[in-house]
Amino acid sequence: MKFTGTESYVATEDLTIAVNAAVTLERPLLVKGEPGTGKTELARQVAGSLGLPMIEWHIKSTTRAQQGLYEYDAVSRLRDSQLGDPKVEDVSNYIKKGKLWQAFDADDKTVLLIDEIDKADIEFPNDLLQELDRMEFHVYETGETIKARQRPIVIITSNNEKELPDAFLRRCFFHYIQFPDEQTMRKIVEVHHPGIKDALLTTALTQFYELRETAGLKKKPSTSEVLDWLKLLLAEDLTAEDLRRDGKTALPKLHGALLKNEQDVHLFERLAFIARGQR
Known part of the structure; x- marks a missing residue:
């Protein structure tokens, strides 16, 4: 499984080396560079080139790490219990899978894009350390542990708007996309x-x-x-x-x-x- 670029995406030699190194090491690929240098498009091209499905998680300033795992809708469950709806007996009916859960749950290997991670709160990367490292997380409401069936290829982009924690950087393979000559x-x-x-x-x-x-x-x-x-x-x-x-x-x-x-x-x-x- 080697990425060599595509007909619609010009990848420099050092970029293809970085992608393939991250795949080999099974580490997230952290890609930095000026806005508009093709960081997000890289993930799509890697997925297309390797013939893999892709899951995109676009980060905003209000995004929380927990949303990437799952969200528990306690309000809806309370409302349904007041209405006597029998589905309240199964708490899983009120759990919405996040992008990481979708990637972990996929039968086949996927490409997971975490786009513009630097837009989120400074604690956001730290809150995903263990999940991205071990490729598993615990669902407290159901008591189950979700483990990745196939370790996804994780590509994380950053526009360098804020510094990322050292502990997070240690777990990534890093590449800076130089502006093209x-x-x-x-x-x-x-x-x-x-x-x-x-x-x-x-x-x-x-x-x-x-x-x-x-x-x-x-x-x-x-x-x-x-x-x-x-x-x-x-x-x-x-x-x-x-x-x-x-x-x-x-x-x-x-x-x-x-x-x-x-x-x-x-x-x-x-x-x-x-x-x-x-x-």
């Missing part, structure tokens, strides 16, 4: 926009990387944003010549796909003003 980006673009004219792509990527490297930029555009930008350029049937800036503005054409806040737009407007004053 221009050569890798060309391969990614070819997957999403096959046959794009080389002159247009060269000019667009030159402007894109110059924009990313501008000092003082609050939010650097990501891989997903450059793909959106190129889609717009192709939809407008623009050429490399059309992308040339006239000196009145330092902003690229259709810059709204790349710059996502007014501070960065104003930054480029000031740069253009300064450049005009120096002529």
Whole structure:
């Protein structure tokens, strides 16, 4: 069972090594990187490449670790008991399986994605230590212990919004997705926009990387944003010549796909003003 990338996902050699190492070690793969660098998509591509079903658990600021195991609906059980419903005799009728339970209960091996774990409370990763390590947990209401039938491939993503506990990190295989260099980006673009004219792509990527490297930029555009930008350029049937800036503005054409806040737009407007004053 080896991951080598897919036709629709360009995986670098170090990324494929990390995925396969995590599978071999049977450890969760913790993937960090800038937003928009394909962390979430990696899990989907691993599942597709290996022919495995996938379970996605998208974490929010309000998500609790217990929700990944199960939730007991005591309120519904109380209401049904007041109504004389006979199903209250079986407490399992009021237990909702979480994403980890679904993965543990699956007959076949699955890929379990725990997406953006850094959005949750700082104690969230610690609350899952034993469950992810031993691949089992106890259901107190029924007295049963749920053990994984097949150890799932666990992929955890983080945008580095907060530090993760050392005890949690020790149990993971770690990989940081570096932002693609221009050569890798060309391969990614070819997957999403096959046959794009080389002159247009060269000019667009030159402007894109110059924009990313501008000092003082609050939010650097990501891989997903450059793909959106190129889609717009192709939809407008623009050429490399059309992308040339006239000196009145330092902003690229259709810059709204790349710059996502007014501070960065104003930054480029000031740069253009300064450049005009120096002529």
